Amino acid sequence: MMQRLLLILALLLPNAAFGETLRMAVTTSFANSGLAEELPPAIAEDLGIDVQLVIVGTGQALRLGAAGDVDAVLTHAPQAEMAFVAVGHALRRVEIMANDFVLIGPAGDPAGISDATSAAAAFAAIESVRAPFVSRGDDSGTHIAEMALWEAAGLVPQGGWYRPVGAGMGAALNIAAAMDAYILSDRATWLSFSNPEGLVMLFAGDPVLFNQYTYMAVNPAKGPHIRADAAARLEAWLGGPRAHDLITGFTVAGETVFFIAPSNPLREPATEP
DSSP, X not given: OHHHHHHHHHHHSOGGGTOEEEEEEEEHHHHHHSGXXXXXXXXXXXXOEEEEEEEEOHHHHHHHHHTTOXXXXXXXXXXXXXXXHHTTXXXXXXXXXEEEEEEEEETXXXXXXXXXXXXXXXXXXXXXXXXXXXXXXXXXXXXXXXXXXXXXXXXXXXXXXXXXXXXXXXXXXXXXXXXXXXXXXXXXXXXXXXXXXXXXXXXXXXXXXXXXXXXXXXXXXXXXXXXXXXXXXXXXXXTSHHHHHHHHHOEEXXXXXXXXXXXXXXXXXXXXX
């Protein structure tokens, strides 16, 4: 009798009493970094929200949000996110954390990018010698950033040396290791990568390599199935001190890989005239 009563109460009482579920589409780079394993337990503890992660590239995450198939997204492609908000798929974008992109390649560095003075110059050097380059090729935030860097170098990559693989960050790094190729990666995934073979980090630090991660709650107008209240509470939590401490305290190989920043810390502050 008691078990039956508890079952009836579970069906009648609001979900919040027993914990809510929220579906959030997140990028493969966020998942591969390891931070995706740190935040959900803390969210469950503080908010009673069970965050179910849907791990995809940024492009697919935004498509899931647009279709109302998830309640929130965490992505890293500012222009695409602004367009997402502009057409009403979300009411706003909230910058949560950031890291940076880095150029990885064979230790022998046949293109000499370790001596490059900018990311555009590094990409131009790779193209000039037709060194193997693995591209995510999956409409992810990393792929979008990579294509912007080729454009900044005034180049359209094509030919047998350029290999779009349509894969997530970890899988793409595995392919690059097997091919002894160059690849653009976020720093966190690279540091957590366990199969480097002969690859090393060769170029970093250009301000254009800044990598901002943004949270967007899906517009509740998508339908009554959107868990708008839970998404709003998660948004507030991600901007609060507990989340900030977890994000900035997260390390890979002893190195802090995410930071909270209102602006690009890779860019030198303007000097007084």
